[in-house]
Amino acid sequence: MVERLLSRFPGAPRPVVENAVLAAERSFTGARVRGYLPVLVERAARTTVQLMGFKETRETRDTAGGPPGDRLPPGHVSIETILNAHIGFGD
Template identity: 45%
Template structure:
């Protein structure tokens, strides 16, 4: 996956998560997605990075919102 395509996919992940978690502030969603992206940034296979980011971010957002 090209970096430009990956960036668009990550932006789409943020948009979906903001819609799925309306009680989560957008900056929190962006921060979590960014952290998950950075955790996977060194991987050699890029095709699944957006899917993996979204899955991990959903878990973290659910946990975060349970605590509030």
């Protein structure tokens, strides 16, 4: 997750992104529903880094970051994008 966010925010120092992720993880301590936590943690960390004034690249969430082979073919949508749209976390 940290690597993916660093690729989306190339100007953000690693400690800033790592701290944003840790703070987001702590904010969900005790959450009863845990299935969506990675998506929610990444979204919260991303928002924190944005609010700190770091500019996000224009890559889409569907193709940014992740290991090679983790990229989606053109015309496909990631489950993260679907979940974000479903629970109201649009860009």
